[in-house]
Amino acid sequence: MKNNHLIVFNELYNQLLNYPRDTLWNTYLKTIVSEQLRKIEYSDEAFEPEKLSRQQIYAKAKNIDEKNVDSQTAKNAVKTTKLKSTLEAFINDQPDCKKAFIELGYKPIIVTSASGGGSKNKTLLWMDIQVIENEAVEHIDETALVNTDDDIESVDDISSITYERKATSNIKPSLFTKLFFKQGELKVLSVRGVSLMLLLMAVFVSDILIAIYAFLVLLLLDDLPTVSLWQAILFSAMIPFAYISWRYFFMPLYLLPYHRVIKAPMFFANVNVDNADIEMYRDKDRLNVARVTEFTATCPICSGTIILAQGKPDQKPPLVGRCKEAPHAHVYSFDRMTMKGCFLGVPNYLSDKL
Ligand SMILES: [Zn+2]
Numbered sequence: 001m002k003n004n005h006l007i008v009f010n011e012l013y014n015q016l017l018n019y020p021r022d023t024l025w026n027t028y029l030k031t032i033v034s035e036q037l038r039k040i041e042y043s044d045e046a047f048e049p050e051k052l053s054r055q056q057i058y059a060k061a062k063n064i065d066e067k068n069v070d071s072q073t074a075k076n077a078v079k080t081t082k083l084k085s086t087l088e089a090f091i092n093d094q095p096d097c098k099k100a101f102i103e104l105g106y107k108p109i110i111v112t113s114a115s116g117g118g119s120k121n122k123t124l125l126w127m128d129i130q131v132i133e134n135e136a137v138e139h140i141d142e143t144a145l146v147n148t149d150d151d152i153e154s155v156d157d158i159s160s161i162t163y164e165r166k167a168t169s170n171i172k173p174s175l176f177t178k179l180f181f182k183q184g185e186l187k188v189l190s191v192r193g194v195s196l197m198l199l200l201m202a203v204f205v206s207d208i209l210i211a212i213y214a215f216l217v218l219l220l221l222d223d224l225p226t227v228s229l230w231q232a233i234l235f236s237a238m239i240p241f242a243y244i245s246w247r248y249f250f251m252p253l254y255l256l257p258y259h260r261v262i263k264a265p266m267f268f269a270n271v272n273v274d275n276a277d278i279e280m281y282r283d284k285d286r287l288n289v290a291r292v293t294e295f296t297a298t299c300p301i302c303s304g305t306i307i308l309a310q311g312k313p314d315q316k317p318p319l320v321g322r323c324k325e326a327p328h329a330h331v332y333s334f335d336r337m338t339m340k341g342c343f344l345g346v347p348n349y350l351s352d353k354l
Pocket of ligand 1: 299303304326
């Protein structure tokens with residue numbers, strides 16, 4: 001029994017480190033699971049959970065002294081229902097993570113000592129594991145229920161979508177990505193990361209130099225008797241080349257830390273894969289990690305595939321979800337944290353559908 005706990009908690013801990021999201025809820029989860037792991041490490045007997053008060057969780061997550069946290073602050077900050085749903089969503093939203101727990105046959109759950117109201121709000125929280133089999137049956141029942149609901153209220157359904165992140169194991173990296181990314185992942189402060197930075201800077205500088213040089217040659221064409229016509233054509237061709245590498249290679253990568261998700265620029269996507277995105281996380285040392293992935297959703301209007309695309313020219317955000325079948329009509333917003341999107345088209349469009 002103890003081994004199962006150890007394996008499941010270790011798996012969750014690694015998954016949390018592996019998909020770092022910079023939110024308090026994930027930090028709470030990380031705190032709780034690492035305390036369970038610490039307890040297991042120091043005991044040889046059957047699993048005894050390390051029960052934590054809200055203050056302890058809050059203080060550890062914020063890295064402050066427990067004594068400085070008053071119980072009301074902690075109570076408002078650490079909500080058990082939200083913790084449970086965050087854990088649930090964390091596992092279900094990530095195919096890699098979900099698969100790992102299905103293979104183990106167990107998944108971690110949050111347990112609380114619902115000590116009843118009033119009594120000094122000393123609710124204790126810890127983690128336990130649950131067999132997945134029952135859950136699968138329950139899940140089927142739930143989806144069956146949801147399906148019957150869908151028939152009744154399809155308007156709500158069309159107005160929002162849920163994105164899926166492609167499993168890392170299903171991503172086929174391009175040769176260029178393999179050069180810099182290790183298993184689809186790049187730590188910005190590593191040898192590969194720094195060399196990609198240097199390459200980016202080289203592209204940046206050479207783009208400018210090429211543009212200036214070509215421009216000067218064209219300006220001074222009359223005064224340079226040695227330049228023949230084909231040389232002039234060659235030089236003028238360099239300007240669009242510099243522009244393209246600037247626009248489609250340098251700028252997207254430059255914007256990645258600010259936008260967090262970008263379309264994979266040229267060379268990063270595999271030639272035979274038509275869609276790839278790059279997402280940036282912050283890892284446990286708060287360093288940036290870039291990862292090749294793909295966000296998709298099913299279009300609720302026509303059941304086509306929704307992929308991320310540029311928001312221009314009709315939308316304000318740089319990235320939106322566009323249906324492959326009707327890219328300018330079936331447009332949804334994109335939120336990488338909630339993995340949700342809502343319809344961005346004309347409101348009447350939806351009511352006309354009914
Ligand atoms: Zn569609």
